[in-house]
Amino acid sequence: MNKKEKLFCYIQGMGDNALILGHRLAELCGHGPALEIDMALSNISLDLLGQTRSYFQYGATLGIEEFNTEDSIAYSRDARDFKNVLLVEQPNEDFAYTIVRQFLFDSYHYLFLHELQNSKDKTLKAIAEKSIKEVAYHLRFSSQWMKRMGDGTEVSHEKMQTALNDLWDYRGELFVPTDIEQEMADKGIGVEVSAFKETYEKNIARIIEEATLKIPESTWVQKGGKEGKHTEHMGYILSELQWMQRAYPNMEW
Amino acid sequence: MSKKNWPLWEVFIRSKQGLSHKHVGSLHATDAEMAMENARDVYTRRSEGVSIWVVESLNITASNPENNGEMFEPAQDKVYRHPTFYDLPNELKHI
Numbered sequence: 001m002n003k004k005e006k007l008f009c010y011i012q013g014m015g016d017n018a019l020i021l022g023h024r025l026a027e028l029c030g031h032g033p034a035l036e037i038d039m040a041l042s043n044i045s046l047d048l049l050g051q052t053r054s055y056f057q058y059g060a061t062l063g064i065e066e067f068n069t070e071d072s073i074a075y076s077r078d079a080r081d082f083k084n085v086l087l088v089e090q091p092n093e094d095f096a097y098t099i100v101r102q103f104l105f106d107s108y109h110y111l112f113l114h115e116l117q118n119s120k121d122k123t124l125k126a127i128a129e130k131s132i133k134e135v136a137y138h139l140r141f142s143s144q145w146m147k148r149m150g151d152g153t154e155v156s157h158e159k160m161q162t163a164l165n166d167l168w169d170y171r172g173e174l175f176v177p178t179d180i181e182q183e184m185a186d187k188g189i190g191v192e193v194s195a196f197k198e199t200y201e202k203n204i205a206r207i208i209e210e211a212t213l214k215i216p217e218s219t220w221v222q223k224g225g226k227e228g229k230h231t232e233h234m235g236y237i238l239s240e241l242q243w244m245q246r247a248y249p250n251m252e253w
Numbered sequence: 254m255s256k257k258n259w260p261l262w263e264v265f266i267r268s269k270q271g272l273s274h275k276h277v278g279s280l281h282a283t284d285a286e287m288a289m290e291n292a293r294d295v296y297t298r299r300s301e302g303v304s305i306w307v308v309e310s311l312n313i314t315a316s317n318p319e320n321n322g323e324m325f326e327p328a329q330d331k332v333y334r335h336p337t338f339y340d341l342p343n344e345l346k347h348i
Contacts, residue, residue: 029314034259034281035280036281036282036283036294036295037291039295040290040291040294043294043298119276137293139288140290144286144287144290146286148283192297
């Protein structure tokens with residue numbers, strides 16, 4: 001792989017996380033538990049989609065023939081070529097799952113973008129500087145709902161604990177860099193994720209505690225997404241996300 | 254099954270050029286913090302404002318439309334209360 005292909009690969013990872021999580025939240029549009037929350041989730045979804053576009057527009061300029069537009073990157077790859085972590089593709093299930101998934105990702109996303117602001121790559125640096133303000137709000141939103149529902153009623157507490165237990169093992173993948181991610185970090189283009197792993201664990205532990213929830217004991221790391229080995233959900237996500245381009249190739253709005 | 258709604262809040266927003274907060278609408282929230290975030294998400298998506306106030310609707314005392322006669326009509330024929338008869342100096346703004 002040459003230099004540009006590696007950078008493209010790195011960009012895909014970040015873009016795919018934002019795209020797939022954004023899509024999961026978009027599925028909830030019109031189904032939120034209250035009108036105000038519905039709009040909040042849709043806003044977050046649109047923020048993530050906007051970030052995806054920034055990444056893919058940049059990726060499209062790197063001279064990789066089959067991916068020379070943002071749409072071709074989003075719509076013409078199969079599940080095996082998506083590099084998002086397994087966490088973001090997990091289904092919405094209920095509001096508790098939606099919030100826990102968001103919280104585990106936002107906590108990482110914020111710290112990640114904070115570091116990406118120091119990238120030697122000017123475009124990535126600019127994307128990080130713009131996105132971090134959005135993500136700061138996402139984190140505020142999801143943290144607040146962690147506490148509201150964790151420390152809410154008996155039912156909401158139980159639902160949150162179940163969601164936390166179920167999604168807990170997926171967060172570890174965020175901190176296991178692929179070879180290319182590590183290379184990018186070493187070059188100062190990408191982010192050294194191990195540098196803020198401790199902060200991450202400390203931050204989420206604080207909120208989980210405030211939410212009166214129990215930190216799951218499991219230390220298992222459920223991974224594979226970054227390498228294109230996805231859960232069974234991925235195919236369904238893509239069939240909805242991509243069907244229009246698949247049915248009418250090269251169509252434009 | 255009866256569904257209990259969250260309390261209603263009124264939202265006031267000051268736009269970038271605006272000097273005062275203007276009422277823009279209402280929303281539901283369980284407390285002030287949630288009301289503030291909901292207001293941000295519902296009413297400032299298109300850069301409408303730089304400052305938000307929220308107040309729970311039940312804290313607002315409203316005039317009764319039935320009393321409009323005694324409340325507002327007596328002012329209608331008192332044109333001399335408008336400053337239209339004065340020449341305003343150029344330095345005066347926002348009047």
